[in-house]
Amino acid sequence: MPKLKIIRDPIHKDIKLNEEEISIVDTPEVQRLRNIKQTxxxxxxxxxANHSRFEHSIGTMHVxxxxxxxxxxxxxxxxxxxxxxxxxGHSPFSHTLEVEGYSHEEFTREKIKKMDFTNYSPKEILEVYSSKGIEGSLIHGDVDADRMDYLVRDSHHTGVAYGTIDIPRLIRSIVIIEDSxxxxISEKGRNTVESLLTARYQMYPTVYMHPASRISETMIKNATLDAIHDKIFKLEDLSEMDDIDLISTLRNSEGTPKEIIKRIDKRKLFKNITTLRYSDLSPKERWTLINLSESSKHRLETEISEFYETRIFLDIPKPPKMVEHRITVLMDDKKYRLDEISPLAESLKNAYKKSWSMMIYLESETFNKMPELLKDGNKFLFKFIENTPIKNPILDVLNEHGTVQGVTKLSNLVKKSANDPEFHLELQKLIFCGLVTKKIEPVRGTFRYDYKSIYTES
Structure with a gap:
């Protein structure tokens, strides 16, 4: 009789683990996740909200x-x-410290390569982890086990009421699309996926982008970057550290990293001096900001801080990912993207855009002494941004050809594969910023996406 262990989970109740799963849970690579906060x-x-990546990983395995x-x-x-x-492969404090090119996916792959398993080789596991096929899509796809677990778990532990999803019904609705x-999802699961979209949208401003969370995470990010630049530890060391290691290291350091972590310990946080919302910025300004490299952002922060003789941090979040909107729905033996047939899904994409904002933070001691910043806060930043032209091959193609019918044709003109994730990421960023429009056109019982540039460099 195989040995089984039952873990009692507040979300999924009894989760059963077999011998190999137990042995993997007991490895240092997985146990480290106990001390990395999920949010x-x-x-x-x-x-x-002190739940960890450890319990989320077990929940994702179950789903x-x-x-x-x-x-x-x-x-x-x-x-x-x-x-x-x-x-x-996550760093301490999860996504907060994905800085300077740190990729938890890459470090996950490197760790798996060095692990021993009973019934599978690291190569077999990595093939699924990196796969865009069915098994890989279960874990990191349009609607996946990862997302199903963290939305409900984060809602439970924060105490907000927005993450309620009928997970069993959603699981029953997931199907394999023939020939693809x-x-x-089947048609009966459409409403359940829409509830997932709604839950995620509501959690986005309430939990994941809460102003105080953003300030504190910007502070610890800057403390970590300063520690790396001061050679206190290396970027790759984050893959072995947990929250406790990082906090201890920063507390025992000198200079800026130690000062910032002391502020967080005392909850003496920086203050938000201005919020630049999506509608406050031009498409070019949005593009310039979200494409700032870490070094460029640090240089910009330094210039502004020196000008005003106080420390200033910029908080420029990445555009929100909205992959759930593109999941395929089977209706009447035809395949549709969810946002083609769901007015709710389409409207939520615009709502996500409008909820995006960047913030500028100032040391609390000088907050009330800076009337010149507060008076015209939504303009002063751009005095320091260089007026460089936008160079983008997708924009160049669209400006040359006008409207391009279909993403496949567009990718061919840009000389990229239609399946290239970097091409799609760049295209989505252009659409998010308002530099490119996407129009859905019905064609012979299905839909085509037409793309057009609405920006030319003057």
Whole structure:
């Protein structure tokens, strides 16, 4: 009789683990996740948000297994192991410290290569982890086990009421799309996916982008960057550290890193002097800001800080990812993207845009002494931004050809594969900033996406 262990989970209740899963849970790579907070420094706003990447990983493993059991020709056990390991490359405080090119996916791959498994090789696990096929889509796809777990778990631990999703019904609605080797949902699951979209949108400003969380996470990010630049530790060391290691190292350092972590310890946070909302910025200004490199942003912060003789941090979040909107829905034996048939999904994309904002933070001691900043806060930043032209191959193609019909044609003109994730990321950023428009055109019972540039460099 195989040995089983039952973990009691507040979200999924009893989660059963077999011998190999237990042995993987007990590895240092997974145990390290016990001391990495799932939601960064959100606990400074929601005191009970102390849940970890460890419990999220076990929850993701459980959900991935439940989905896999309902699908044909899926290796359920392999899928569960990959789901269990999907976050082992995270730095302390999770996504907060993905700085200077740090990629938790790359460090996850490197860790898996060095691990020993009973029934699978590291190569087999990595093939699924990196796959865009069915097993990989279960863990990091349009609607995946990762997202299903963290929304409900984060809602539970923060105490907000926005993350409620009918996970069992959503699991039952997931199907394999014939001839595409991808996952989609049946028509009966459409409303459940829409509830997931709504929950995620509501959690976005309430939890993930809460102003106090953003300030504290910007502070610890800058403390960490200063520590790396001061050679206190290396960027790659973050893949072995947990929250406790990092906090201890910063507390025992000297200079700026130590000062900032002391402020966080005492909750003596920087103050927000101005908020630049999506509608306050031109498309070019949005593009310039979201494409600032870490070094350029640091140089800009230094210039502004020296000019005003106080320390200033810029908080420029990445554009929100909205991958759930593109999941395939099967209706009347036809395939549609969710945002083609769901007015709610389409409207939420615009709502996400409008909820994006960047913030400028100032040391609390000088907050009340800076009337010149507060008086015209939404303009002073751009005195320091160089007026450089936008150089982008997608924009160049669209400016040359006018409206381009279909993403495949556009990718060919840009000389990129239609499946290239970097091409799609760049295109989505252009659309997000308002430099490119995307129009959905019905064509013979399906839909085509037409793209047009609305920006030319004068």
């Amino acid at each position: 960064g420094l959100t606990c400074l706003v929601y005191p009970s 991935a297994g439940e989905i896999a059991k309902n699908l044909e020709n899926i290796d359920t056990e392999l899928t569960k192991i990959v789901a269990l390991l999907h976050d082992i 080797n991808k996952l989609g």
